[in-house]
Amino acid sequence: MPKIKTHRGAAKRFKKTGSGKIRRFKAYKSHKTGKKSPKRVRNLRKGTLISEADLKRMSKVLPY
Template sequence: MPKMKTRRAAAKRFTATGTGEYKRNKSFKSHILEKKSPKRKRNLRKAAIITSADHRRVRRMLPYA
């Protein structure tokens, strides 16, 4: 049986944690930053864990992560 392919777009966006969850970066941090408060921009820097609803989908896209 051939090897499964990893979806490269997903591999660039998600990383697996040691406990089997997936980390993602937050959106809305690239432009139009003047109207956003410093607190909001600071919180957008932090990584987030994907929701349980998306877990199965991401796991299928990243078979070796």
């Protein structure tokens, strides 16, 4: 069987953790931050894990 190609767009946006979970970054922080509270913008900087519902699908686009 041939190797599975990694989806390059997803590879730039998501990273696999050591335990095999997938880390993502939050949306809505690139612009129009003047009307958002400093606390909200600060919390948007932090990464988070993708939901369990999306894990199977994301594992297919990020096989390695």
